[in-house]
Amino acid sequence: MTWTFYLNVTNDTDRDLELVESQLHWGYWNTGGEEDKEPQSIKAGETIQAVGAKSAFGPNGYEFSCSWKDKNNEYQAPYGVISLYVNVPYNDPNEARCRANGYFEVAEWKDITHDGHNFVRNIRISNKLDKWRQKEISNNLFTDWSKIKTLKEIEDVRDIDLNQYIPSGVHFEKMSLFRTSLFNISKILWDGVNDLEFDSLYLKQREVQQYFSVEVTCLRADATKIETVTKKGKITVKDEYGLSTASKVVEEKVSTIETAFKFTEKISVSEEKVVKASVAQELQAELKAKFNILNAVTKEQQQTEKKSKERVFEAPSDKDMDVVPWIFSKMILLYRTDNNNVTTLIGASEWDYAVLHRTHVYDVMDNAKKKVTTGGEY
Structure with a gap:
């Protein structure tokens, strides 16, 4: 039986999130259940399945990494980068991490268990500046x-x-x-x-x-x-x-x-x-x-x-x-x-x-x- 991982992303910022890096170390891309479909960029306000992967040749695991940054012009300072790394090997414990830097903030991420083969995760990306502005205004x-x-x-x-x-x-x-x-x-x-x-x-x-x-x-x-x-x-x-x-x-x-x-x-x-x-x-x-x-x-x-x-x-x-x-x-x-x-x-x-x-x-x-x-x- 094929092992799979899917990540759904909600972009709660006012900028599109562009895919800037994706590396498939083992397995196949399988975004949206479509084989060989690579991770996707996420438009502002959009919720999509941004990345999917499956194991190669049955229970042989998968390993990949990818990252996104905000789309900005020359007059705008960047918000930051969101990065994802997932490794579900055949024998060793599973590992996965989703991190953000700069003004980005990741909510609702849950680490995967050490064992198991099939995972679906949902995250929400926001901009800390928006929260600071809202707090500043409300206070x-x-x-x-x-x-x-x-x-x-x-x-x-x-x-x-x-x-x-x-x-x-x-x-x-x-x-x-x-x-x-x-x-x-x-x-x-x-x-x-x-x-x-x-x-x-x-x-x-x-x-x-x-x-x-x-x-x-x-x-x-x-x-x-x-x-x-x-x-x-x-x-x-x-x-x-x-x-x-x-x-x-x-x-x-x-x-x-x-x-x-x-x-x-x-x-x-x-x-x-x-x-x-x-x-x-x-x-x-x-x-x-x-x-x-x-x-x-x-x-x-x-x-x-x-x-x-x-x-x-x-x-x-x-x-x-x-x-x-x-x-x-x-x-x-x-x-x-x-x-x-x-x-x-x-x-x-x-x-x-x-x-x-x-x-x-x-x-x-x-x-x-x-x-x-x-x-x-x-």
Whole structure:
């Protein structure tokens, strides 16, 4: 009776897996039950019997190896290589191994027993980067809608006394404080949304339930600008409101708000482009009315709202102190909810809005819990 081995592979990556090496040391190739059919490449998202082998001339065993790599172009870094080795000899114990390197990960592989002659194995190939990205997105407190929607709702951050939100202890992790109500984008303005996945109005109307935007206010201590004041020393600092300073992009894997709400200022003679440009400008006008910070997107300066106040801090006579700048930032987030009720972030940008200072005992890097009331307080 002929001995056989078959391997079914599911390619869960976004790239085809190309066969780059196959060596038959003993036996016959028998992929898909077809004699002499060699191991196969596996397209992205496909499940196939990628390799099969059978013994030569009855119970004489089989031995082979093969490997696959991802198909990439000159601008893409390779993910890695998957390799398979199987040896089912006539007398000695069987051995088989399936390994992956780089970003590849093999799931569901089971070693073969030391004895036995006929085996079918199934594996699933995935990309670790995809899991990392998913974990990163799901754990992102600042852009995951399931967490954002639980924040306290406010109408306008300008109506909030930000001083009461500064904690007594110093910690450098960014905190989400509150959000505005949602701005639901009317369907007649969807053509003004630059959705990279659904890049036509037809796809948007077919696949999307809703586009909406929200403004989130966050707080962080700026570790790079802490000022240390020695005993009895003084320092003058400036609290500022109404800033429009671009901060880091909150989510590198999505468009910036500038891109997500991009419009063409030089209008083409094409009627379609004229209409699309006017829709985008109307959308941006509505967003500017809802989120005042969007003036920063169009590089407009709001000198009328910008204000500052000088404050003097004096260190105690018996100890040094730190003056810590606390930065309040605004994030504008654009989400899409598709017809499967999955809400995805598609655009995000962040701006520093206000800088307020507080004094803390000297061991600030040890997460001091007690403020030093030495002047400069409100």
